[in-house]
Amino acid sequence: MRSVCFYFEVHQPYRLKWFWPDEHTGFERYFDNRSNREIFEKVARKCYLPANRTMLDLVDEYEGKFRISLSVTGTLLSQCEKWGKDVLETFRQMAETGCVEFLEETNYHSLAGLFDEREEFKEQICEHRENMRSLLGVEPQVFRNTELLYNNSLAATVEELGYKAILTEGTEHLLGSRSPNYVYKAKDSNIKVLLRNYKLSDDIGYRFSSRWWPEYPLTAEKWATWAALTPGNTLNIFMDYETFGEHQWEETGIFGFLKALPAEVIDKKLTFRTPTEVISRYEPVADIDVGDFSTISWADSERDTSAWLGNDMQRRCFEDVKMLGPYVRRTRDIELIRIWKHLLTSDHFYYMCTKWLGDGDVHSYFSIHSSPFDAAINYMAALMDFKSMVFSKLSAMDALDE
16 A cells, blocks of 8 residues: 655744843853743644644554654754643653654754764754653654755765665655655665655645635545545655644644544555655665755755855855854853854744745744844844854963963
């Protein structure tokens, strides 16, 4: 039987405060605990708790035939520990079912994979691995990079770390006439690649409640029929977990759709499988070849890096924070290193995006900034202050050595 592989990204960043130098030191000097807590608690109430409970109920109801995968960022897990232990407990319960596979990623949902050197990328993956082990009791076997960013060298690095597969976008400029609905292999590596079927994914994630859409309203029976008529071995349906209750509010009927979906999918002779189960069942049909200068992602219509590095503001901020890394490490100061790693979170650069198309519209209301220009100015102000902290620390260390 053909497979349906559901994967959901679960993430909230630590957003910057409107920066102005004050008496605070450390993490609270730069990051807005009040707004971060408010947003987390809002999304937990609308999405994480009801979605997790629904998933657990569906696993029980269908006696293990309903299977999904999740990737939970380290920043979200940290917020769960601070402000949502009930959310964390439901994730633990999901892990215990054996029907929910948890995937690996960078701990800070960062752009470290775009650095020329890969040490920070590897370190953040190891940090996430330890969080998954200590907080959820799982050891992921499959990797998904931040925003499905992917190229050949990234895949090779992930393979070196021992992962069996990596997820990315099934974009046409990568596949040409080929289908995303098969297992592939990374060029010059043996790691398997699962490609997102963006049409069937976005039918739920973005178009579900769109009244302008000719297919509105979307029912579970209609979606399952489309899935059954789609050729291939595996339909990889990847989307934000916040689809349930936040991007698509409860009033749209999204939870009713979710509850009805397993019966319709199973009735169409399709089988729910996790990524590890998919790669164990099917052999790769061909190589996927993505050069380092052609990195792909699942963001916006371009499916590239332009959502984070598409304008001069974004590129300047990215280069400045990247170049600061070696100096931060020289301080050996745990708090400074922690701040720097959080400054690499992709959301900061996303808020500076000037395209405001596609999923930019969805994420803009999670930003404290009124415009991408405000986001860039605020980030640079925080970064300049942080840079002064780093070099003050290094100067003090040098003085002690004299």
